[in-house]
Amino acid sequence: MQIEPICFRGRRFWILRDDLIGGEFNGNKARKLAYFLNSNLANRIISYGSSQSNAMYSISVLAKLRGIKFIYFTHHICDFLLNNPCGNYAAALKNGMDIRISKNPLKSAQNECKSRDIFIPEGVAMSEAEMGFQDQARIIVDFAKKNDIKFDIFLPSGTGCSAAFLAKNLSDMSVWTTPCVGDSHYLKKQILALDPLSKVNIINPPRKYHFGKLYSEIYEIYKELLYSCGVEFELLYDGVGWLTLMANLNAFKNDILYIHQGGMLGNITLLERYKRKFNI
Structure with missing residues (x-):
């Protein structure tokens, strides 16, 4: 490095x-997700946050590499981004992310998570x-x-x-x-x-x-x-x-x-x- x-x-x-x-x-998301790159993953990854999040994109890469489903909840996707997908949003969609709109993304993500799923909080802020x-x-x-x-x-x-x-x-x-x-x-x-x-x-x-x-x-x-x-x-x-x-x-x-x-x-x-x- x-x-x-x-x-x-x-x-x-x-x-x-x-x-x-x-x-x-790359960057701090590579640091934050290093643990998951070297461990056995369950059925799905569930997370939430902004529709332009760096973490969202990085988790989508992780899910693609490990061949598992990634479901992501967000509060809002602006009209410009919907009509002109670009940046993290476009790249995460290309990686197979299933993005869902919710009035309460955290609660929706927690409710979606089953026993064999991995829940990753916003920003990958976890031990x-x-x-x-x-x-x-x-x-x-x-x-x-x-x-x-x-x-x-x-x-x-x-x-x-x-x-x-x-x-x-x-x-x-x-x-x-x-x-x-x-x-x-x-x-x-x-x-x-x-x-x-x-x-x-x-x-x-x-x-x-x-x-x-x-x-x-x-x-x-x-x-x-x-x-x-x-x-x-x-x-x-x-x-x-x-x-x-x-x-x-x-x-x-x-x-x-x-x-x-x-x-x-x-x-x-x-x-x-x-x-x-x-x-x-």
Whole structure:
């Protein structure tokens, strides 16, 4: 796995390129689903969440590889996506996902699940996800020792699963995150549910960003990173992540390692939305 330096706005950052994990899986979903790739699966996989979710697509890949049915519940599919399937939604459908609309996706998913089915919560926030982050932690520790670096590690969070399990498996490096879905209280609650002793540091974004809403500054920092560093980041999470990181640089005492969690397939849909909204 590749850890590389970039220079952004005159400062060096290190990037863990989990977006370059090979095959159809990449990013933090490859980490979260590593356990299921190496275990016996039951009849079906049942899950729920957004109709443009990175987790939805990754679970569809898992189900296809293992030859089992995948049923996914979501609250809404917008008219544009229905008429112009693209990104995670289109790819998951191609992989054979059975998507169903529900007023209460969580409850519907739980009711659908039978004794031999696997229930995967939104964002794959579950104890089985830890295995992949044990390997990620080893990669970071080995690189840091080899290069005599101590990192402060930063990554944006939805459920906080990635940050929680990475921090749990690192003893002498701090892990920092910021909420991209909900606020810091919600994120802390989610992290502590996964690891009651978690020491993840949570910092707030420079302003409130409503998940899925379009913001010109998110698109601008996405473009700036792409053109100045040659690295494409994901818009929903990494946009908020980089804006938060740059607004709080004084909080970090060591070299900053940013975890690139992949998920760029979702950018296809988001970039179309940005083009329509801002006429770019």
